[in-house]
Amino acid sequence: MKITGFTFIRNAILYDYPIVEAxxxxxxxxxxxxxxxxxxxxxxxxxxxxxxxxxxxxxxTVWDDDLREGGKVLAAETNxxxxxxxxxxxxxxxxxxxxxxxxxxxxxxKLAMQENLGDKNVDGLLxxxxxxxxxxxxxxxxxxxxxxxxxxxxxxKRIRSxxxxxxxxxxxxxxxxxxxxxxxxxxxxxxxxxxxxxxxRNFNRYWHSDAVVEARYPVYDVFDYSQIDSLERYTxxxxxxxxxxxxRMNWQFSFDASKHRVGLKERVSRWVERVSGIxxxxxxxxxxxxxxxxxxxxx
Numbered sequence: 001m002k003i004t005g006f007t008f009i010r011n012a013i014l015y016d017y018p019i020v021e022a023x024x025x026x027x028x029x030x031x032x033x034x035x036x037x038x039x040x041x042x043x044x045x046x047x048x049x050x051x052x053x054x055x056x057x058x059x060x061t062v063w064d065d066d067l068r069e070g071g072k073v074l075a076a077e078t079n080x081x082x083x084x085x086x087x088x089x090x091x092x093x094x095x096x097x098x099x100x101x102x103x104x105x106x107x108x109x110k111l112a113m114q115e116n117l118g119d120k121n122v123d124g125l126l127x128x129x130x131x132x133x134x135x136x137x138x139x140x141x142x143x144x145x146x147x148x149x150x151x152x153x154x155x156x157k158r159i160r161s162x163x164x165x166x167x168x169x170x171x172x173x174x175x176x177x178x179x180x181x182x183x184x185x186x187x188x189x190x191x192x193x194x195x196x197x198x199x200x201r202n203f204n205r206y207w208h209s210d211a212v213v214e215a216r217y218p219v220y221d222v223f224d225y226s227q228i229d230s231l232e233r234y235t236x237x238x239x240x241x242x243x244x245x246x247x248r249m250n251w252q253f254s255f256d257a258s259k260h261r262v263g264l265k266e267r268v269s270r271w272v273e274r275v276s277g278i279x280x281x282x283x284x285x286x287x288x289x290x291x292x293x294x295x296x297x298x299x
Contacts, residue, residue, distance in 0.1 A: 105182025
């Protein structure tokens, strides 16, 4: 069984993306990792080259900045990296530039890939998420954050990145996937408030016109992290590859978790999810296959 990772990135230094940690988090289970590096305004290419791992294959790309509607350019860049994966790979592990796989789940992922290798009914694997916000000490716990997403897919080029590259489709249909006890840490809302403000304005240019961005996201010196509905303190361990970055954190953020701002609908939904594990009305970017018999890699 051959496993290849893939990702894309542009202006990683300018907008403080933890892309090096993202790539390093999947290297242990991959024979190769394809990185589509877009033409950048900083030294992103040199940053990726500086990782110095022979497993990494760099594909230099140019982003089509006219693909603004719905973040289509992000899917286009994802597909460029995916298409550069050789035909002899069986599974492909996708990581975005602000995501880090936790090492505690890597063996479960490998086992799930091995056990489902011959089952063509399984298009991919579903991972669990922790979304960090403001600092490395708090995670989002409201419905605005998705719980799971597909991050392992078969090397089937009928599979395409979907919309803004959050998920995938195969011939316009949702992928059939199995859930694995493995976590991805999403750090897209954790950076210095100045860098976060720049990132938010720039990132929204891949969805909206300049006029819309200027109207909705005015120029401020720093991002206001206080405008969040609900968080809870994270007491677990972060992935090993990002701990050095965490030590370099140079801003302050705190949140009183007892003073969340959520309505009755949110509170009822949380209670149901806590009791049953079901999130009412959850958007699923996939078709979940029951894998209750596979307790060895998901519980």
